[in-house]
Amino acid sequence: ETAVALAALASGVALAAPMGQDGNPMFGLQHVVGGIAIALVGYVVFTKILSPSKTEPPEEEEPKGNFIKVDAGDIRGYKRGTMQEIDVPGEKQKILVTRLLEGNVFATGAKCTHSAVRLVTGVVSEDRVVCPAHAASFCVRDGSVTDAPAFDGLHTFDLDIVDEHIIVYVPSPMPEFKKARACSCNSNAAPSTIVVVGAGAAGLSAVETLREEKFDGRIILIGKEKHLPYDRVKISKSLKASVESMTLRKKEFFDDAKIELMLDTTVTKLNASAKNLVTDKGETISYDKVLLCTGGTAEVPWMTGIPGYNQDGIHILRVPEDSKKVDEKITAIGSDKIRVVIIGSSFIGMEAAAYFKQTSKIEDVTVVGKEEVAFERVLGKDIGQALMNMHSEKGVKFEMNAGVVSFDGKDGHVTSIKLDNGKVLPADLVIIGAGIVIPSEYVKDNTGIEVFRDGSIICDDKMMAAKDVYVAGDMARFKLWMIEKHTRIEHWDVAIQQGKIAALNMVEKNAIYRSTPFFWTAQFGKSVRYCGHALQWSEQIVKGSLEERKFAVYFIDNDKV
Known part of the structure; x- marks a missing residue:
């Protein structure tokens, strides 16, 4: 409409101005006034009579096929870098419509797949939405998980902009709000074998990432417990939680992804030079690459x-x-x-x-x-x-x-x-509840693998400890970018991210660990969230009230937060 108005004004002035002797138009004040009058008439005729209105919402339409057309409102009602939660007629679930700073609009599921928290209460950061509860984040372009502790992504929905209104096409019935990662494998075509020792957060993240990255070789996941991978964090938070309620993936998932499970099995010896390991069952398993993420034990x-x-x-x-x-x-x-x-x-x-x-x-x-x-x-x-x-x-x-x-x-x-x-x-x-120790005796006597005094294994920012040997989770002593020192972090989300980074590097993706550590605890209805990793600090800056337990605290060391 702005362009039409300017064009009408220019045309009106030109029409109102008489021609001079040299063939060029002559412009005077009366001519400009006359031009504006002509422009206004032209603008009204064009925008109000010949052009349809763009401010009226489209008529409600019944679902067509297996989709419901959801009018998510006028795009001009979405500030850049914001999101809105939208009801879906006939469905209990809602959708999340996000407008990025660049102006593009995307529609996804509305709940965090880790804790079912409403994402609209979080924030938009670049092309991600970040859950306010545990800092899980999701890319709105494809719904993928961009930061732990979530394992499952968000569903994404197609949309159109019709007469300035955002029309989202939602499948009917709506799918469950969690979108499982694409980890299926048709065959173990590749001749290589990757063994993941440890079936916790890091191990599960690694094997899922390998299949998601289309690695079609043999994958073996070894765990010392008899259970399928589960959410260990819940143990101290709810003693009555059953193993089934904590389980992260069902047996069918591993079958479909052709991930071989060796549960209730402990690795007793790693032979890095021979590229094999020995289990407590007496088996010797050869590998091309191995990830060690056996965590710690509370039997201190x-x-x-x-x-x-x-x-x-x-x-x-x-x-x-x-x-x-x-x-x-x-x-x-x-x-x-x-x-x-x-x-x-x-x-x-x-x-x-x-x-x-x-x-x-x-x-x-x-x-x-x-x-x-x-x-x-x-x-x-x-x-x-x-x-x-x-x-x-x-x-x-x-x-x-x-x-x-x-x-x-x-x-x-x-x-x-x-x-x-x-x-x-x-x-x-x-x-x-007095801490953990790292049982890494099975790694000792391997030239090239450096074991720290606490049993952790030193690695680089690609999670590589030695050629074709990677580590992740509680047992990894890695160089954290924000403090430029090697450290070990016992956080659930760190383990998930490190398992992912290790897996990406095992398939030559050249990834580095550069996430910001995050952990949380909930006690008596109060949630404490910790972002970063302060090994030491010279001062703390408190915003809010510690007495009222409503505060944010910044840890400062040498003028660095």
């Missing part, structure tokens, strides 16, 4: 060596069987009578304390920690104290600056814990 020597550790009633929270035993113990004694002591005041311990108080309604819960306040090593004293106060308000008791001397009991059952400060805590149930 600084706990297992304490007198009385092997008594009934003392548990770690690492596998589904652990949570089941703990839940059975609570049921047997009763939440009003059982006395629970948690060793460890970081994430596992504090999440367990919140669960026992809030969900299990246990009256007597005590946390024992070596530091002055909970979370001190990771979050600092001020944030740790604020979160510790929240627990205290809910009835959780604390014994800080304390270590365990012995676990005392009767008839093989724990009854109390003796601390190094002289106190004795009655206990019917003890939860150990």
Whole structure:
């Protein structure tokens, strides 16, 4: 319409101006005024009579074929870099319509595939939408996962711009909001074999990425547990969660993708020079490339060596069987009578304390920690104290600056814990949340693979530890770009991303790990989200109120956030 107006004005002025003796038009004030008058008449005739209106919404149309036409509104109502959630007639699910800064519009599923959180409450970043709960992100162009912890992508929907209105074509009935990755394999045509040792987050991410990248060789996934890959994070957050509810992929998925599963199997020896490994079943498996992502164990020597550790009633929270035993113990004694002591005041311990108080309604819960306040090593004293106060308000008791001397009991059952400060805590149930160790003995004696003093394996930013040997997850000690130092991070989303990077490099994609680490914890209805990785800091800048537990804190080291 602007172009039409300008053209009409120019034409009107030209028509109103008389011709001079030299054949060129003469322009005077009266001629310009006359031209504007002619332009206005022409503009009205063209835009209001000859041209149809572009502001009226199109008429509602019935679904055609297997699609519903959804009018998502006038495109001019979408600011660039924003998104809107749109209802779909006759469907419970909604769609998300996103307009990028570049101006293009895309339609996708509306919920995060990791936690079903509404994505419209998140943010748009470049061509991605980022979930506000756990920072999973999805590319709106194709629905693919661009950052963990999500495994499944979003469905995408075709759309047209009709008379300035966004018309989205949604299949009827709508598909489930999760879109599984394209990991099918028609045949194992390639002669090469890739073995992935460890069936956790990193291992699953790796084998899915390999098939998604059209690697059609043999893939073997080895896991020491008997379960299919599951969401381990849920164990400390919900003791009643079944293995089935935590399982990330069904058996049929691995069958369709021709991924060979070797569960309940432990690798006892890696021979990198011979390119094979040995299992506890006595098998020798050859490979062309191998990914090691066997994680850690919570059976830490600084706990297992304490007198009385092997008594009934003392548990770690690492596998589904652990949570089941703990839940059975609570049921047997009763939440009003059982006395629970948690060793460890970081994430596992504090999440367990919140669960026992809030969900299990246990009256007597005590946390024992070596530091002055909970979370001190990771979050600092001020944030740790604020979160510790929240627990205290809910009835959780604390014994800080304390270590365990012995676990005392009767008839093989724990009854109390003796601390190094002289106190004795009655206990019917003890939860150990005191960190993990990396069991990498099977890697030792391999020239070219460097094992750090804590058992982790040193690798580069492509997750390569040696030629054709890659590592990911808890056992990977890698150079983190933001601190320019080698470190090890025990985060779920880091493991997923590193498994993906390792897999891409095993098929020659030349990828590097450059994600920003992110983790989260939810306790007593409050969510703490941590972005980045601060090994040390010189100051903390607090925005908001620690006392009210509504805050953002910036960790600063040498003027760097």
